[in-house]
Amino acid sequence: MNTGRCLCGGVTWVLAAEPFQAFNCHCKLCRKAHGTAFGTYWFFHAGEIRMTGGEDIAVDYRSSHMLVRKFCGACGSVVPYSGEADDQHAIAPGGCHDDGRPSDCNIFVPHGAPWHEVTGDLPRHHDYPPETGYPRVEEDPVPPPPPGVVRGWCMCGRVAFETTGPYGSAWNCHCGRCRRGRAAAHSSNALNDLRHLRFTQGVEHLKSFRVPDARCYTQAFCEVCGSKMPHVDSERTIAIVPLGILEDDPGIRPEAHIHVGSKAAWHVITDDLKQHDGASP
CATH class of the missing domain: 2.170.150.70 (Metal Binding Protein, Guanine Nucleotide Exchange Factor; Chain A)
Incomplete structure (x- = not known):
């Protein structure tokens, strides 16, 4: 049984199946949500992630038209959430698990952090892999900072x-x-x-x-x-x-x-x- 939990242990869950997709996402929103170079997401069909505790302390935040993210309101860890408005998919953060499916590919690579180089042999995509059918997500340009800032x-x-x-x-x-x-x-x-x-x-x-x-x-x-x-x-x-x-x-x-x-x-x-x-x- 593959169990997951947030940093404080207040939010817990069990994976009832193996994920059917696993992505490393380098988009800006995922980098901000995780505070690191990329987030690793495991995709499941609805009902395959069973929450076992802490749903009352999980906080929702809509970051785009596609995603309503969730995080633990006590410790800030990203926790499982639904992928799309129709709730047909559920997503778990791989980082909260010691074992599981290795990533299939890197996505939104051109949006990646300037301080991180993508290496290795995994396929690299500008957006979601074409076969997924997921819509493209754009990022707004940011003006340059003042010198030294x-x-x-x-x-x-x-x-x-x-x-x-x-x-x-x-x-x-x-x-x-x-x-x-x-x-x-x-x-x-x-x-x-x-x-x-x-x-x-x-x-x-x-x-x-x-x-x-x-x-x-x-x-x-x-x-x-x-x-x-x-x-x-x-x-x-x-x-x-x-x-x-x-x-x-x-x-x-x-x-x-x-x-x-x-x-x-x-x-x-x-x-x-x-x-x-x-x-x-």
């Missing part, structure tokens, strides 16, 4: 921030917390000096969840749309910025995969970045 904002636009200083180290983390928190194959985070981060609007819509037994791990997100946001660590005077939320190129690239010993069995690392079973040395 890197901007980020959530899907609903209520929370926005900017950074004005260079980013420090960046990494892809495959630990169980990051996978469930981001509901993705891995998180992609970068460090920034707290003095260089400024929220320009919507601080009142920020929520955070700190894992009870963790020394530092905290997930910050917009309470309206669930987009992952920077976590302000005042004690260490740093901001941990989920790279997927950024509108602009931060000028840094992840330098390694860490906690690969906890990697999801369905995900294959295909790039040539350094890999560490635990934290980076």
Whole structure:
């Protein structure tokens, strides 16, 4: 039995069948929802995902004419939702599962983040694969930022921030917390000096969840749309910025995969970045 849960464990579910499709989606909305380079989605027929707890704390957010996304209102993790208005399909985030179907392809590749290179032999599509019949999704162009500024904002636009200083180290983390928190194959985070981060609007819509037994791990997100946001660590005077939320190129690239010993069995690392079973040395 393949069970899934969010980061806090408040929302739980069981998969009653194998997914009939599995995509890595690189579109901007999915990057914001997960805070990382791509979201991995498993597609099921209606009724094949059975929710076993926490439906009362799941929050709906319509991100397009096709999708009403769901996330846990307590911890921000993406959780299963219906794919289309007719409710004929259901979608589960692969990142909340240790085992499952490997991805079939990469979609919306031209919309991908400038800091992430798609590698490997999986097919690559500009949109949804033609055989699916799913309609094309467009992205609105964004004007360039002021010099020296890197901007980020959530899907609903209520929370926005900017950074004005260079980013420090960046990494892809495959630990169980990051996978469930981001509901993705891995998180992609970068460090920034707290003095260089400024929220320009919507601080009142920020929520955070700190894992009870963790020394530092905290997930910050917009309470309206669930987009992952920077976590302000005042004690260490740093901001941990989920790279997927950024509108602009931060000028840094992840330098390694860490906690690969906890990697999801369905995900294959295909790039040539350094890999560490635990934290980076």
